[in-house]
Amino acid sequence: MPPEPQTANPILSESQIADLKLAASKMSGSTRRAFQADMSRKYCAGNARQTERCFGWGREGVQLGLEEQRSGMVCVGAQAAYCGQKRWEETQPEAAAALLALAEAHSQQDPTFRSSIAYTRLTAAEAIRQLQAMGFSGGQVPAPSTMARILNRNGYRLRKVEKAKPQKKIPETDAIFANIQANDGQFADGAVKRLSMDCKATVNIGDYSRGGKTRGDNKAADHEMGCKEKYIPFGVLDEDSGQVYLTFGSSSKTSDFIVDSLCRVWEQMPSADKDACQCIQIKADNGPESSGIRTQFLKRMVEFANHTGKTVHLLYYPPYHSKYNPIERCWGILEQHWNGTQLKDAETLLEWAKTMTWKGINPMVEFSHKVYEKGVTLSKKAMEAVEARLERNAALPKWDILIRPVFG
Structure with missing residues (x-):
């Protein structure tokens, strides 16, 4: 038989060294x-360099192991020291709440509703x-790389910039966003109830494809022409509690439908919230x-202020930027939730909307079968009385309006 090949250690064979x-x-x-x-110690006389030549182990690690056995003290590595470490959101809950509020204020929904991910302008x-400007400092504020991971894992991601897409802006766009940011959440004691409202595109009822996937019946009508039953979704998001209120109207999208739905939302809100509230801040697109x-609409909002006994503060987003309105995020979730479902009747529409969740909360959903007349406007004389009740921002008169209630 041929002799066994020589190894770095004469006591061990190559196969034994491989096993160790x-x-x-x-x-x-x-x-x-x-x-x-x-x-x-057993095969190399406790020599770290010889152990490295024999087994290929780093001699620094071998030497550390020998020192640990000699001293009886075990070194704890960085990985072990940080194993099980809590996330920054758990160790700094106040700073985390402030960060998520900032990200929410700077976020937009994907206009195509193909994803529920929010895109944020906030780097x-x-x-x-x-x-730091809010007073958080030191260990309360993470490093930039950690901050980026925190924003990503909470669903706020930077969006790729498209070079060929022109940006549509009006001269007041930047000032409008700055005004919304300055007014948003300036009180944290419940004195201001922050609401976001908007109407979504009309939903056709029938055997129509919604562009998604399903494990059930995957055969839909080849076109949506001639659809007779349609519903207009109107939504209100309570930004403070996360509760969503959805109203599906069977008539027309009018100012009266919007304000009537808003009044019903107000009646459904918890009494404690309404009692503590002094001002209702409403974000809307123009x-x-x-x-x-x-x-x-302005006439009905004056009536709404009188009805609630609360000051109403209307804050509008600029044209082409309504996707930054927080309620748009909820529309994206709803679209993804029922995507692929054939909304064959009103009951199916209602049940699917009820099972959607926003921040772990199911929405409060209802139908409105009231018929609304289109094109209702006020005469100049009637509008003068309404205008006298409006306190318009001098710099942004169409985008920032305050309405104080009148009692009796």
């Missing part, structure tokens, strides 16, 4: 170092700067039915 190296690779930390030290560096110059 395999055994060491299955261990980690101090357990691995202790095993390597034992093998070094990690800007988030750190704003947290759509034709609810804009800052729509006469019937």
